[in-house]
Amino acid sequence: MKLLGARYVLTANSKFSIIENGGVLYEDEKIVEVGEYEALSSKAKDKSFYKDSILTPAFINTHVHFEFSKNSGEFCYGSFGGWLESVMSNRGEVFKDANLAIKDALKESKKSGVGTIGAISSYDMDLEALLESNLRVVYFSEVLGADTSKLKEQVDNLAKRLETSLAHKSSMFIPSLAVHSPYSISPELLESSLNLARNLNLLVSTHFLESKEELEWLEKGSGFFKHFYEDILHISNPKPNFSIESFLEAFYDLDCLFVHCLQADSKLQERILSLGKIISCPRSNLLLNQKMGLNDIIATDGKSSNINLNILDELRASFFASIAKSETSLDLEALARELVKSITTKAAHALRLENGSLESGKLADMALFSFPNLEGIKDIALHLLLYAKEAQSLIVAGSNRI
Amino acid sequence: MKLLGARYVLTANSKFSIIENGGVLYEDEKIVEVGEYEALSSKAKDKSFYKDSILTPAFINTHVHFEFSKNSGEFCYGSFGGWLESVMSNRGEVFKDANLAIKDALKESKKSGVGTIGAISSYDMDLEALLESNLRVVYFSEVLGADTSKLKEQVDNLAKRLETSLAHKSSMFIPSLAVHSPYSISPELLESSLNLARNLNLLVSTHFLESKEELEWLEKGSGFFKHFYEDILHISNPKPNFSIESFLEAFYDLDCLFVHCLQADSKLQERILSLGKIISCPRSNLLLNQKMGLNDIIATDGKSSNINLNILDELRASFFASIAKSETSLDLEALARELVKSITTKAAHALRLENGSLESGKLADMALFSFPNLEGIKDIALHLLLYAKEAQSLIVAGSNRI
Known part of the structure; x- marks a missing residue:
């Protein structure tokens, strides 16, 4: 002992x-x-x-995209639409030879006291580094695809990636599943993916209502995402695949982390919390959407939309921003305790971990x-x-x- | 060249x-x-x-108390009154053997790109380190004393300290004068001090309307400062020495930096800006008073009320807090430019410097x-x-x- x-x-x-x-x-x-x-x-x-x-x-960082670790400002901040367009233009360059940057990002996480990471992986580029990191990893294989003509390929690809991930399953490496978002997936792919999650008892994560652009798309089928699908992805006459409620319903019997939820009013937040947890990324949210979020469970997001992966820097930014935003006087020790819980007990509960x-x-x-x-x-x-x-x-x- | x-x-x-x-x-x-x-x-x-x-x-950090550099959380944050009482109890310990901490604080300043410091000195404990720092220093000899029975001693002491400071005068070391605050100085000592500033053409700095406790004292003669003078300094029947306006009037023909001014409404801010500049210390202000301030000219304050003297960390905290606080969408590059000006051009203008x-x-x-x-x-x-x-x-x- x-x-x-x-x-x-x-x-x-x-x-x-x-x-x-x-x-x-x-x-x-x-x-x-x-x-x-x-x-x-x-x-x-x-x-x-x-x-x-x-x-x-x-500490537990519930939401990180390590594959974007090489980004250091090449993506545009200020609005979600502008940011997403800049990601589409520059991600190839950011992905290229990203191994060293991924390892550095892991070192930065460790230095700030992070022992568990919820890693969202789009392409398994971060798999090796995470397995070598000696950290506890909840590995969310991320799936997206709105084009149903490629459904079989998409489902097969996900199954194959999960097979690889499951081969490494241990108390230190927990295979999980991420659905990118309601604006980037077809109902068929969502159903197939969530059925896999059900069968394998996987924890699920999804970006949800991060931006006003997403809200406008889901509610009205117009705005930035109409332009995005028409002019950037060249899809004619695009329509949203989900309403807010029809997307949420798909997760009814799963453990799901709904990430960001900045555009959810208090009633909708309640509905989301009846289905799962809400994860907020304060600096990423402020940089991309100029909003703070619920801050019940806090994560850094990836360097795609944050200046570093130091979870203590994240708490400090959230701490000062919370005081500045508050109309009333706060008990600072109580605020600090809530923030510590947001990256310890609450985060562990969200990730279904016994730490x-x-x-x-x-x-x-x-x-x-x-x-x-x-x-x-x-x-x-x-x-x-x-x-x-x-x-x-x-x-x-x-x-x-x- | x-x-x-x-x-x-x-x-x-x-x-x-x-x-x-x-x-x-x-x-x-x-x-x-x-x-x-x-x-x-x-x-x-x-x-x-x-x-x-x-x-x-x-960069230019217009307001730092280096003598408190050894503090790392021994003072209490959350309210100005609680903080001031903890300063009174613990400052002896913080001042003891502070030389190394002062030098480390100067190194931290340099590393963050600070070339000019507005140093508020209460006891000249920081003089030697500042002279050796190779930085440009505007050295504010600070005066306070509400007890007029010691007036001659107070005036003589200030004159002597200024003499020492003036002996080092150069383009790299600019002797200046700081009046602690309206709640801690007698009208007689204020007049003598400001007359010295007039005769020697010194730039002046003063803390002003930092806390709601100070506002209540100046306006009503009640609250925390009544308790402070009665129970801690053992002065019977204490009364404020100034009204807000009578204190401001004393500076009518001087170049003065009014530091904090958190309790000034927009009309009073206008009056203050007609007389001089307003300096804000975002993290210090949020920690002690849970308010943001004007943020036109930004400084770190001393480690008496801040976690470090890294001016870039200060700008970043102010940046995220400003976005969180704003009801409307901000142009982030424009916000960044304003923040850069707050520690360059605007700060230089405030300190009467050609940098x-x-x-x-x-x-x-x-x-x-x-x-x-x-x-x-x-x-x-x-x-x-x-x-x-x-x-x-x-x-x-x-x-x-x-």
């Missing part, structure tokens, strides 16, 4: 207990006990205590952060959120990953 | 011209000419061109930033703001400072 202790152990359990001079006892990949370091000390041979550190659950909090029986996924001076610090979650730089240690499934 | 060229030269001149394959020709501490690199090439022997870089004016833009006759203060790929990038100010990491080169008064 091993014991890791720190001046503060932020458990992120249901009470959000923070244990001063706390310790986490673990064996192999699981946590055995959490409590005061001294009290646990006799139970472990291999033990260490960090008096200038805060120990947290390893995200430091409790006995949970997976031993932990991140340790050092600080120059913890003497007299009262607001631990706020301190972590504001001052954490690089993880000094990242443990996933009981093993050190940095 | 020397020539420094880059793929893009962001001049920050009145037209905000950005020159592709541009160059800045300079001699000693001044810029001679700005234009296309090739056209200027024959005029310089010492020349270099950076094809993967953006060249900008060196902050790359134009002939201006001081040769420049920062160079490298990027992985500038091919096809259209929004140069936005790209700089989002993706700039560390300055690869920082030139102040024509000499390299990194």
